Amino acid sequence: MPSPLRRVRRWAVLLLVAYLGIVVVFWFIERQLVFRPSSAEEAWLKPEDDRTQDVQFDSADGTKIFGRWIPPESPQHGAVLVANGNGGNLTHRGRLAADLRRALGAGVLLFDYPGYGKSAGKPTEEGCYAAGDAAYRWLTDEARVAPNRIILCGESLGGGTAVELATKREHRALVLIYTFTSLPAAAKHHFPFLPVHTLMRTRFDNLAKIGRCPRPVFLVHGTADSVVPFDHSEQLSAAANEPKCFVRLEGAGHSVLPGESYTPALVNFLHAHAP
Structure with missing residues (x-):
């Protein structure tokens, strides 16, 4: 009969192997x-x-990107x-898109990342950045x-694509809706037992970049968000340059936010910091 110490060691080895198996699968x-895309079909x-x-329009590598465009009330x-x-x-x-068009009078361009909707290719962090840049150029x-x-x-x-664009492209303002500090930090909230900060290849490190965004920053986040913790937007707001505005939505979760819950504040913020 194995000794207690040997049984403990055996269980320790089995647990380690199981843990490493989980890490490899992840x-x-x-x-x-x-990335959880829905195809057009x-x-x-x-x-x-x-x-x-x-x-x-095409991204830099030739990937076909599909979008929807609502024209503005007027060019200005x-x-x-x-x-x-x-x-x-x-x-x-x-x-x-309809809420933003109604509140701001601005045109609104939606676009899909590679592998989403009618866009070609497969989604990656770099592909998201390239699609965003192609949308900007359009x-x-x-x-x-x-x-x-x-x-x-x-x-x-x-938010990762928007922040990346904001560090490289001229713009009026940056608006972030329940955005995370980084993808590994958001993953840590859901998988606290995994070494996600060293394991994950997809980063979207917004916290490291937002200080390089030179224009006004507007953030909105619900306090009951169970997908991206509320304090992620608090950290992004603290790291962003002035002028900035952080709208706290009590009891709101990670879902489509009613336009009236934040667009009046956005309109006021943009008017206060006109280009």
Whole structure:
């Protein structure tokens, strides 16, 4: 009969092997956990604004990117470039686009990352950045929106694309809706037992970049968000340059936010810090 010490060692080895197995599985399925696209065949909703137009453009590597564009009331109203969260596709952001168009009078451009909706390719962090840059170039080159009239808006995962753009491209303001400090930090909230900070290849390190965003920053986050903890936006707000505004939504979770819950504050903020 094995001694108690030998049994303890055996169990320790078994637990270690099981833990390493979990780590390896997580490493292999990371992108499936991060990116949850819906193809156009799976879900393709009608736009909520009847002025919506379908558009296409190519990212730097030639990947076909699909978008939807709601023109502005007038050229001086500029445009909002919306980077989506990790689930669904751009058609699930029809309400967000309609709310922003209604509140700001600005045009709104939605676009899908590679592998989402009707866009070609497969989603990666670099692919999201490239798609965002292609969308920005479409706004300036095709829609003729002045760069200093473009508002960069990121929803959840899309905050990473918006922040990346804000460090490189001229813009009017940066808007972040329940965005995380970094993807590994958000993953740590859900998988506290995994070494995600060293394990994850997909980073979207917004906290490290936001201090390099030179224009006004507007953040909104619900206190009951169970997907991205509320304190992530608190940390981003603290690290952002002035001028900035942080709207705290009591009891709101990680879902489509009613426009009236934050757009009045956004309108006031933009008016106070006109380009």
